[in-house]
Amino acid sequence: MLPLTVEEVELVSSKFQPRLYRKRQFILQEGDVCNVFNFVVIGCLRMYKIDESGSTHIIQFAIENWWISDMGSFYSMKPSEMCIEAVEDTTVLQIKHNDLLELYKKTTKLDRLFRILVEKSLIGMQQRLLQNLSSDARVRYESFLKQYSTLANRIPNTYIASYLGITPEFLSKIRNERVNRK
Amino acid sequence: MLPLTVEEVELVSSKFQPRLYRKRQFILQEGDVCNVFNFVVIGCLRMYKIDESGSTHIIQFAIENWWISDMGSFYSMKPSEMCIEAVEDTTVLQIKHNDLLELYKKTTKLDRLFRILVEKSLIGMQQRLLQNLSSDARVRYESFLKQYSTLANRIPNTYIASYLGITPEFLSKIRNERVNRK
DNA sequence: TCTAGATTAAGAGTATTTCCTAAACTATCT
């Protein structure tokens, strides 16, 4: 969630391991500990949870220059309830939990970098929560289009529906209404 | 959101200004810039937004040892869309935006402290979002009771309803059902 | 003690959303 400057990308690149995930490969599976922090170089990931009734809920997409990990699992080292999956072929830079703790000890910059990064994530998450509390699916879809304008045409609508918390059929209705309105 | 150790509380106390807010006083009003970061020593605050249709949505309560501020406004120095208000007489420790930036320059500890603090906030916020995406009001109320067990009897039900995103009348129905079920 | 706000109650109503079925389209795999 933090667009890095060129210098920062270089610092990060030197410490982090690059890795390619093919479409539909898992970066994290439910039940595993999330022991890496991921920075998306190119591509797109989605983080989601499958609830008791079997429906999936996408918490977050991560596209170019965004960070993603299940922070709950990453810091507690407990098994995650989430999955992180490649929506497209995706190149990430990864750092292992222990290595990150090492870096924290060595360089102030990283502590600061990650503080700012997490702050921005939190701000975004708060906005999203507010949206969900106060708006119906139509309004939420409009905001999604604004926030993820580049993404809307790259991913299946089923994912967007799952992000918005509605069925794909209902999203289709909303889209239809939108077109007719204009 | 970060329970501090005794030493950390002392460090923080020496740098932060204490301030008492009486019940219903505002720490932050809509339209003002959120230029302090607040740590609740005793009492309870609520942060909320009033939407276009006039209903209020409580994003977060902050009780003893929790942190609260509108981070979006705090870091951008732009006017906030939120209010932060004392639910009870509340003592907070406050640090001004500039002073915090100063501290960040001087002590690594604070950078780290706030990184961890914000991480925990983010984890909590994510859980809440997940709740809202996947559960109806009944389930959300049960989780509220678990997470804020000490709070449930301290604050009016209207606030709880506003936190859950439902009308007070409907919360009353849920409560009634609960009692009859047992 | 008075008043305003909070809570409970109960019934009718609504709207958002799901569910189901089905057809058309798209992408992927062999």
Next chain:
DNA sequence: AGATAGTTTAGGAAATACTCTTAATCTAGA
């Protein structure tokens, strides 16, 4: 190139979760 599986659109019926309204009771603050 053809088969297969997944995606999107469509439409109508149905459910459910929740609101709105009214009203009576209770509670806390001035």
